[in-house]
Amino acid sequence: MEERGAETLRTYEEINEKIRRGDIVVMTADEFVEYAREAGVEKAAKEVDVVTTGTFGAMCSSGAFLNFGHTEPPMKMWKCWLNDVPAYGFIAAVDVYLGATATSETRGIDYGGGHVLEDLVSGKEVELRAEGWPTDCYPRQYVETTITLEEINQAVLVNPRNVYQRYAAATNSSDRILYTYMGTLLPNYGNVMYSGAGQLNPLYKDYNYETIGVGTKIFLGGAVGYVMGEGTQHNPKARMGTLLVKGNLKKMNPRYLRGATVHRYGATLYVGVGIPIPLINLKVAKSAATPDEEIYTEILDYGIPSRSRPIVRKVSYAELKSGVVEINGRSVPSSSMSSLPYAKEIAETLKKWLEEGIFTLTRPVELLPLDVEFKPLQVKRYEPKVKDVMTSRVISAKPTDDVKTLASLIVKHGIDHIPIVDAEGKLVGIVTSWDLARALAEDKRTLQEVMTTKVIVAKPDESVDVAARKLLQYKISGMPVVDENFRVVGMVTTDDLAKLVKGRRGVFSLEG
Amino acid sequence: MKVKILYGHERIKKPVLSTVILETGVPLNILEASITPSRGEIIVDIPASGEQLEKVLEALRREGVEVSELGPTVEVDRERCILCGACVSPCPTGAITLTMEELKIDDQLCIRCRACVAACPLKALKITSEG
Numbered sequence: 001m002e003e004r005g006a007e008t009l010r011t012y013e014e015i016n017e018k019i020r021r022g023d024i025v026v027m028t029a030d031e032f033v034e035y036a037r038e039a040g041v042e043k044a045a046k047e048v049d050v051v052t053t054g055t056f057g058a059m060c061s062s063g064a065f066l067n068f069g070h071t072e073p074p075m076k077m078w079k080c081w082l083n084d085v086p087a088y089g090f091i092a093a094v095d096v097y098l099g100a101t102a103t104s105e106t107r108g109i110d111y112g113g114g115h116v117l118e119d120l121v122s123g124k125e126v127e128l129r130a131e132g133w134p135t136d137c138y139p140r141q142y143v144e145t146t147i148t149l150e151e152i153n154q155a156v157l158v159n160p161r162n163v164y165q166r167y168a169a170a171t172n173s174s175d176r177i178l179y180t181y182m183g184t185l186l187p188n189y190g191n192v193m194y195s196g197a198g199q200l201n202p203l204y205k206d207y208n209y210e211t212i213g214v215g216t217k218i219f220l221g222g223a224v225g226y227v228m229g230e231g232t233q234h235n236p237k238a239r240m241g242t243l244l245v246k247g248n249l250k251k252m253n254p255r256y257l258r259g260a261t262v263h264r265y266g267a268t269l270y271v272g273v274g275i276p277i278p279l280i281n282l283k284v285a286k287s288a289a290t291p292d293e294e295i296y297t298e299i300l301d302y303g304i305p306s307r308s309r310p311i312v313r314k315v316s317y318a319e320l321k322s323g324v325v326e327i328n329g330r331s332v333p334s335s336s337m338s339s340l341p342y343a344k345e346i347a348e349t350l351k352k353w354l355e356e357g358i359f360t361l362t363r364p365v366e367l368l369p370l371d372v373e374f375k376p377l378q379v380k381r382y383e384p385k386v387k388d389v390m391t392s393r394v395i396s397a398k399p400t401d402d403v404k405t406l407a408s409l410i411v412k413h414g415i416d417h418i419p420i421v422d423a424e425g426k427l428v429g430i431v432t433s434w435d436l437a438r439a440l441a442e443d444k445r446t447l448q449e450v451m452t453t454k455v456i457v458a459k460p461d462e463s464v465d466v467a468a469r470k471l472l473q474y475k476i477s478g479m480p481v482v483d484e485n486f487r488v489v490g491m492v493t494t495d496d497l498a499k500l501v502k503g504r505r506g507v508f509s510l511e512g
Numbered sequence: 513m514k515v516k517i518l519y520g521h522e523r524i525k526k527p528v529l530s531t532v533i534l535e536t537g538v539p540l541n542i543l544e545a546s547i548t549p550s551r552g553e554i555i556v557d558i559p560a561s562g563e564q565l566e567k568v569l570e571a572l573r574r575e576g577v578e579v580s581e582l583g584p585t586v587e588v589d590r591e592r593c594i595l596c597g598a599c600v601s602p603c604p605t606g607a608i609t610l611t612m613e614e615l616k617i618d619d620q621l622c623i624r625c626r627a628c629v630a631a632c633p634l635k636a637l638k639i640t641s642e643g
Contacts, residue, residue, distance in 0.1 A: 056594065058633060110635075184602035184631040191601035258594060260633035268633070270594065323600075335600035337633070341612045342594055 005210050005367055007280045012363040015049050015278050019360050026050045026354045028347040029200045029277075029288060036289035045285030050354055050361070053202040054219070054274040054346030057195050057338025058260060060181070061161035061232065062269045063099040064117055064249050067153040068128065070094055075132035075140030081105070082116045082126050082147075089130070093138060097158075100259075100269035112267020115259030117157070120149040121221070122254040155249035157221060157257075161231040163273050165203035165241040166297045169194035169320060169334070171312055171327065174303030176473070179264035183337050185302055189312075192299055192325045192334035197343035198292040198317030202275035203241045207287035211278055212243070213364025219274030219350045220245055222253025224359070227275075229366070235374040243368075245273065256346065270339075274346040276354065278361055292318035299325070305466050307376060384500060386467050387460035390481045390490035396421045399428060399448035403439045406431060406447060417491060419480040420451050425487045427480055429453045457482045458492050468497050513565060514543070514585070514619070517554045519577040524552055532571045538564060543624050555582065555624065583640055585622045586629070588615055592636035599628035599637060 002008065018024040025048050027035060032051045036044040068077075070093070080089040080096045084104045087096040102113040119126055125146045132141050149155055170193045172178045172185035179185075183193040198204075206212050216227040225247030234242045256272030279285045295317045300309040312327060319325055325334040353359035396419045397406050406418060410433055420429040429451030439450045456474050458467045458481045471477065471494055478493035519528070524547060533540055541557040558568050572579050593615055600608045607621035608628060617628075629637045 057596075179630075183598045183633075184627060186602060186604065190604070193598070193601060258634060261635065262633050263630045270633070333601040333606060335597035335602075335610065337596060337598050339594045339596040342596075344612065 002281060002283070004208060004370075005280070005364075009045060009279055009281050009285070010049060011280070012278065012361055016360045018049060019354055019357050022355075022357055024049050024354055026052060026276075026351045028344070028351055029053045029205050030344065030347070032288055033199050033291045036285075037291065041286055041289045042282070044289065045279050045282055048279055048285075051205060051277045051279065051288040052274060052347045052350040052354070053197075053205045053277060054200050054272070054343040054348075054350065055163060055197045055202060055338060056256065056270060056272040056342035056346060057197075058181070058262065058268045059159060059162045059271040060101050060266075060268045062117075062157070062159035062271055063097055063113060065091075065095060065097050065154065065156045065158055067155075068094045068096075068147065069153050071140060071143055073140050074138050075130070075143060076135060076138040077130040077143075078133045079131040081129045082113075083111065083119070084127070084129075085111065085113050085116050087113075101266055103267050109261050109266045112259065112261065114267055114269030117249070117269060118254055118257055118259040120155065121249060121252050121257050123148065123150075149250055156246055157225070157249045157252070158228075158244075158246045159231075159271065160244055161233055161242045162245050162271060163202050163231070163243045163275070164196060165201065165239055166295065166317075167195040167240075168297055169299040169315060169325075170302045171299050171332070172303045173301045173312075178302055179262075180302050181262055181265050181268075182302065184263065189327045189330065189332055192315075192320070192327070192332055193337055194297070194317075194320045194334060195337045196297070196317070197338065197340055198295050198321060199290060200340070200343045200347055201295075202273060202277075203243070204239075204290065204295055205277050205288045206275075206284060207239065207290070208283065209236070209241065209368035209370065210284050211280060211364070212275060213367040215362050215365045216275065217359070217362045218245065218276075219272070219346055219353075220247035220252070221249075221272055222256040223247055223251035225273075226362075227364070230368050230372065233374050234368065234372055236368070236370045236372065238374075240374075241368060243273075256342070272342060272346050274350040276350055276359075276361055292316060292321060299327070305469070384464050385460065386458045386462045386464060386481055386492055387490070389464060389496040389500060390458075390460070390492040391496065392490045394419060394480075394488055394491055396488060397431070397447055398422070399446070399451065401447050402445055403436060403447065403450065407436050410436065415491075417478040417480075417493070419455075419488045419491070420447055421488055427455060427457065427482055427486050427488050430455045430480065455480060459483075460489060464497060464500060467492055471497070513558050513561075514582040514624075515556060515558060515569075515572075516580050516582055517552075517556060517572065517577050518580075519552045521550045523576055524549075526575065528572070528575045528577055529554070529556065531575060532568060535571050536564070536568050538568050540568070557623075584617070584619050585624050585640060586617050587638050587640050588617070589636040589638075592634045593632075594634055594636075596633070598633055599631045602627050602631045 076093040078089045080087045084106045087098040098113045100114040104111040128147045170182035228244040231242030231244045258270040299312040418431045431451045435450045480488045481490035544555040546553045605621045607618045
């Protein structure tokens with residue numbers, strides 16, 4: 001078998017020579033897919049030298065290193081804010097890293113690191129505020145001034161994880177609207193949100209990473225950038241590869257670098273990336289010719305708040321891009337978080353750069369790894385689950401019981417929630433002291449007349465964080481814990497959860 | 513057609529809309545209503561045109577309320593909009609469509625729910641007359 005990266009069809013030198021002569025044959029990935037379909041991939045691979053790709057989406061794992069230069073007297077900045085957005089300052093004296101998802105301390109998620117980067121690239125003045133750690137060599141304690149991109153020394157966009165090869169799509173089986181990093185998800189599988197440009201996606205067009213690696217020259221934010229290597233969470237086995245990229249912020253174009261806010265989720269940065277795929281061998285040409293119909297991803301159910309979200313179904317980018325996806329026999333509208341028209345524009349711009357001879361290709365000094373794994377974080381300490389905090393001695397009642405009996409139960413046991421169960425012990429409703437007041441006011445006699453039948457429940461193995469969030473979301477103070485047969489095995493209340501606050505470090509607040 | 517109906521406290525107790533619906537037989541659709549002790553402001557969709565629409569407007573005016581026509585509900589900042597699609601499928605009435613060139617909002621289908629305004633990551637959408 002041919003070695004990965006083998007230049008059997010053409011070499012980088014030959015391609016660059018053609019770029020210099022001005023007779024390079026370039027197609028965007030969209031064009032190449034169509035051409036290969038018509039002419040056959042062998043013929044297409046012989047005729048076309050380079051295929052350009054593009055993507056423009058929210059890439060949260062982005063940010064920039066900035067060097068401000070020294071003040072008089074100098075200072076060691078260790079806390080720093082740009083337009084009230086905190087930047088990481090524990091890098092020497094006047095270097096900081098501004099992350100795209102950092103949020104303004106005055107405006108919250110409406111304005112974040114991504115917005116600061118866009119403002120800088122747009123030539124706007126940005127407020128710089130920093131606190132120092134005074135030393136004999138750095139006596140200053142505080143500075144407040146304004147800066148522009150032009151004034152600062154280096155501004156290097158360094159994005160640890162960009163350009164996902166493909167990305168899981170999202171839907172929501174729950175009965176409430178969800179606001180996620182995949183956008184707004186309507187209840188009961190009301191819509192599907194996806195991300196990624198499918199057949200224009202850079203890494204998917206070089207499926208085995210034969211041409212992309214350390215040192216690959218790319219389009220980044222409207223300027224020339226480089227691949228530094230595999231991105232974080234690079235997951236080649238699932239073909240969810242990622243890239244670590246860098247570029248000079250000073251050369252970038254605000255059209256391709258946009259600060260954004262995902263509703264009730266957070267601030268981010270939309271980044272435009274385009275990668276040229278030189279057709280160095282037939283395998284590369286074949287992967288560059290892959291159409292949307294053959295690029296698959298999974299639709300995950302975000303209604304389940306767990307790391308392993310259930311897969312609803314496998315879906316092609318062709319179906320996702322059509323705007324309608326079939327779920328459980330129903331036609332559900334689908335739309336994208338990333339911009340396909342901009343992805344296309346980027347692939348076309350890169351094509352133009354190559355044709356005009358202002359962009360040449362680089363041979364990577366090392367290809368992306370194929371064998372790394374993306375591991376989850378194992379929490380080694382025991383974390384309490386619902387079954388550890390719930391009350392297992394449950395006082396329950398039957399639907400046919402009368403209101404008065406229940407009132408005496410509530411008084412006798414000093415409790416507030418009584419689950420109502422059928423003859424087999426299965427949960428059919430819940431009654432609280434408030435329902436009893438209503439029974440009295442409306443002259444109701446039996447529990448089935450006043451009980452709430454749509455009961456919010458917890459599972460014994462559920463994390464206490466998930467249970468606490470449920471209580472908050474539904475504005476309730478307690479809920480029954482049920483097993484897989486819906487039999488009541490306990491009750492969990494805000495009081496039970498409040499006991500946990502003691503002894504737990506970090507943020508844990510029932511107010512959310 | 514979508515209209516805004518305004519009236520002062522003297523009409524607050526009157527069932528203005530029901531009267532008009534019964535009189536004209538046109539099923540008005542209430543999109544928003546804000547009634548305070550001093551005034552009422554209701555936004556309704558009138559699913560009628562031509563003569564029938566005139567009849568409804570006439571009947572409303574007879575009830576002594578101020579009626580003004582609303583323009584396009586959602587304003588798109590074309591400079592900010594990156595044609596992504598984050599607003600498209602969250603629209604509960606399917607009023608938004610996206611092509612490679614343009615984002616279109618069908619005002620007939622829009623119910624002013626603001627789902628799109630919230631969903632837009634670029635803050636490119638707003639309800640006309642709101643900040």
